[in-house]
Amino acid sequence: MTALTLGGALNAGLRRSLAGDDRVVLLGEDIGTLGGVFRITDGLKAEFGAHRVVDTPLSEAGIIGTAVGLAYRGYRPVVEIQFDGFIYPGFDQIVAQVAKLHYRSRGNVRMPITIRVPFGGGIGAAEHHSESPEAYFAHTAGLRVVACSDAADAYVMIQQAIASDDPVLFFEPKRRYHVKGEVDESASLADAKPLGVASVVASGTDVTLVTYGALVQTARDAAIAAQDDGVSIEVIDLRSLSPMDLTTVASSVRRTGRLVIAHEAGQQVGLGAEIAASITERCFEFLEAAPVRVTGHDIPYPPAKLERHHLPDLDRILDGVDRALGRPNSLSGVEA
């Protein structure tokens, strides 16, 4: 076991994938000489050369579109989108090509493309640097979507994503890049938890709290804080957003009878809606209250000084937990 930051774990995972398969190539803006604005690819160009770690022209459609061509040629491209808010110029190539080519070609052409996206807020950044666009991709058939939340998972999941024969949108919680965790660099991928499976990261009995990415840590903190109040929260790190491991969530909700979902993305037609709807379908008889969503507001990401009034934090999550439990909360007495 090595103590690595989440960013360092991604770097190590990328290194291992590059070393293990010479069809793996990294493409992106500033990922070579600079090692990426977050240094996730630091040192990789020096180690593997300019044809394996490729600084590209400044064009997201260009990066994704050439990655499609490389996949046609048998490569496994790993693309870095510099920040979440810069993925949209590449949206057409993702939605109309990457997601659909395996279907369109009736299984003849594989698109083993990994699209790495540092996502989420809380870092006091400028506009477009703190977004949570995962719902767009989870709604898109043909894509897999995952989000890692700690170093150990980051290390394994990035390798699994690259090894997957399907395209994977790989969301990295940028405000946790510097958080350290123990990583087993020698572990084999074969023994690792599969990419599509959720983790119960804290056991509890009163309410199930589902989240992913940066908020997993916040949710764990909330679970600890709630203990003082005598409330026992089960925290689930979803890990995979498409497909979602609803089996794990449902079995928890069948025990707790209550569900809270937290994410930074806006509420309307977000992941929380899907989880709430799916779990209601599966656990209607078990639910003692409507699932509660604690999410970012349905607003463009606000300026840095307001982001704490946008992002779900420990208090807002606990308020949601109270709502799920029917305890006094901010909406007590408000007609639904």
Added chain:
Amino acid sequence: MTALTLGGALNAGLRRSLAGDDRVVLLGEDIGTLGGVFRITDGLKAEFGAHRVVDTPLSEAGIIGTAVGLAYRGYRPVVEIQFDGFIYPGFDQIVAQVAKLHYRSRGNVRMPITIRVPFGGGIGAAEHHSESPEAYFAHTAGLRVVACSDAADAYVMIQQAIASDDPVLFFEPKRRYHVKGEVDESASLADAKPLGVASVVASGTDVTLVTYGALVQTARDAAIAAQDDGVSIEVIDLRSLSPMDLTTVASSVRRTGRLVIAHEAGQQVGLGAEIAASITERCFEFLEAAPVRVTGHDIPYPPAKLERHHLPDLDRILDGVDRALGRPNSLSGVEA
């Protein structure tokens, strides 16, 4: 009252908007001389001139991006996207500019842009010509999203969308373009139902069926068919997808206790999820069963010969109604 097709009603509505406000300009591919591939803008270039009805180069980002500039200059651009599946190259300009500029500019710059999108399937078309991308936009803060379902609404709603100071994604059910309805061309917009309000298009007592666009007609047919079975369906045409008129839906569900949502778009993180989650939040005590979603599969839109196995039709909707009512249905006996 005049009998007009839905497409004809849009044409008439556009004509009235062009005549009433010389800041209204239409932009799009093939909309001028040809009158659009669906002829929705037929005759408008001849009537208003090439500076009001503008054939543009073949570039969706270009069309939306120049529309943003025109809005800066005080125009009210109305953009036609030729088919649903061609909106993605313009996605960045929609999501990062059109949706956010009013917020970004702190209310100084308005984006009264209407983006018309013929959407949905059922016309036996080639790939990319039958998609339902509305969820992407309903998830995007700063946009309004509407879908018309008949000629009368089409006529009024297109004018309301153009008159709105907010950007509106305007979805047109292309397979209903030729369906005729009575349109009151003399009616004043001031008296019309506001853009954000849903319509109860069939009253019922047993189950609430919510849909929009082309499926509204299918839902009405289902309600009639169900009568023979002694089932009374209340059909709601949502009309506005952002914001959604959940008040109307909730008040219906409080009466019926049961909710079915139908749309052509895929299920995962679609509009149905949002409606199910929101209504569960508001009506938990009133619900007698979990809300049921009848949707397209989570697949790329399939080839024409398979589309009837993708699109919700009358039978699939009635199967969903049976599920909501706890009557025998395709999933009877299946563990949730």
Added chain:
Amino acid sequence: MTTSAMTPPDRHATGLLTKPDEFLQLITPSGERRHDSELDRWVEDVDLDALRALHLDMSVVRRLDTEATALQRQGELGLWPPLAGQEAAQIGSARALRDDDFAFTSYREHAVAWVRGVGPADLLRVWRGAAASGWNPFEHGMAVPQIIIGAQALHATGWAMGAKWEGSDAAAVAYFGDGATSEGDVNEALVFAASFDAPVVFLCQNNQWAISEPVGLQSRQPLARRADGFGIPGIRVDGNDVLAVMATTRMALDRARRGEGPTFIEAVTYRMGPHTTADDPKRYRGEEELASWRERDPIARVRALLEASGADVEALEREAAERADRMAAELRAAITSIADPEPLSVFDHVYAEPHAHLERQREHYTRYLDQFEGGAR
């Protein structure tokens, strides 16, 4: 002034390749062989027999097009985008390709598919609405056709970057139309291709129209000029001259194989038919224009040249007609061979690996279908 941006490279270094304003031609509309000191050598192996073969190719694909259009009119196909008029541009370029090259096309390049060995059923499958695509790209060195305008230009460029990194001398060809040059993707492909010296040939068929929009709306000057701005040689060739198209494509491919990077070819041609069978071109263009292009027919001029060269053109046409008849019969037979897809195949190939949610959805839909007679099968 030390940075490289200060010293423009010599833009005239590539010789012929940098003259986008010229209009290269080896066979005139009336069938005379024009000589060109630089182009000729690229087709010096094209003897009378080879020319005859090109004539046959073009005649057969023209018939293919007519038949497919007829099949659409008869309700056997949902849609068909005719290639009529563009035979020389497609045959001349596709016949320049090697087996290990890879073509990335739009929806109209039926002649390219034909040259790449795609059979009749595989050609029609998609247009019948029976499948999402027709053939295995790796069997034919030709990608699944692209409907999103311009997207394939980036795919070709990426493929070419990969080929180069492997040390292969294979090349990619990106086919797209005049309208496509306005899309970001095509321009970004030019950026990437130039930056990475990618062995890709951009083959733009300027058929004068993008549905109802004349090429003048996309560009105020010849499209071959576009390439120049990206540091890519642009060639403007008579796209109705199969020999000139072949020569320029071979030259460009050779350049790609030698590691000299991308080339942009504007093949000036004309779409004689409607945009697709759903289009009514009378709404936007006149009969005179059509007539003037009929005089520039790509097949007629080769016939005239063959005749002038002493070939037995009647035998030739007989052979072409026979071959075309056979092709037509094959097409009709192919139509009936295309089975309607199984209902549950809607779920196939969405993912390469199992996806829990979709499997559940498939299972539910199977149960749904099982309620009906015949069930999911």
Added chain:
Amino acid sequence: MTTSAMTPPDRHATGLLTKPDEFLQLITPSGERRHDSELDRWVEDVDLDALRALHLDMSVVRRLDTEATALQRQGELGLWPPLAGQEAAQIGSARALRDDDFAFTSYREHAVAWVRGVGPADLLRVWRGAAASGWNPFEHGMAVPQIIIGAQALHATGWAMGAKWEGSDAAAVAYFGDGATSEGDVNEALVFAASFDAPVVFLCQNNQWAISEPVGLQSRQPLARRADGFGIPGIRVDGNDVLAVMATTRMALDRARRGEGPTFIEAVTYRMGPHTTADDPKRYRGEEELASWRERDPIARVRALLEASGADVEALEREAAERADRMAAELRAAITSIADPEPLSVFDHVYAEPHAHLERQREHYTRYLDQFEGGAR
């Protein structure tokens, strides 16, 4: 050969404007005034006083930049993208604009904002993280700065199309960097601008770098050449020469006003500082490169020219220093004047008209805040 695409227009008709390989300069790095028969007339009104004013402008914005960088280091700003080195490109072009023209910029054009009359607090507001934007675009004829690379090029083009349709002779200017030229949006803007003869000037500041990527990765040749491919005149000018930038911008604006359409100007300059205060340029470029550009400083050469012209440069520098000191003090005062935004203002301006869902969300969040001391206020 009847179609227009067959006859390339005369690409040499625009004279000076079609020579993207030349590098226009009116003041050499050492401060000599070079004469240029075509450019001179565009700045013949720039007498010693005017030159002095340009010197003052540049000196003040340089100080503005230093101060803002310092404020960031002190934690008063979240981020700052320094303009140091690009003063001439920005001042020279912005001073060519009329009040009713409209500038669409990226994030680095603080000097343009300064020229357009944007005050210190409005300049800093965004970088402090206190607001989504700084000023009302309509008060300054300058759009909200753009972070999405290249997007504003289309906005400028659309605005210009609209201005032209109204019969106005106002023009738009789109500012973007060398890196931006690879994005689809910029290329599509060139397509639209050419097709509609839009009165827009594309002002590309080629500062040699896009974060860590050298311009050579975006283009293998001068960027001004890009325009030519779209049928737009491309001019390459010394971007560190305020007079040459002003002359070319005026010439291009004049062309736009006369209805002759767009012009592309590549102002060759250099980003002397980091990409932003979050960047560490030592990771990707060397000291020698920086040193060579220091010799081409845009302010020093104007000072030298003024001195050679007999101006009292010491008085000049004193005045500049005073003005800059005042500006620095204003900036610091401005910082403290920028109030932290009200919590509930997160919901303001998402829509121009009421949106039921968002109003409900706002109401719920108000109740949430009301639980805490101080509440939502």
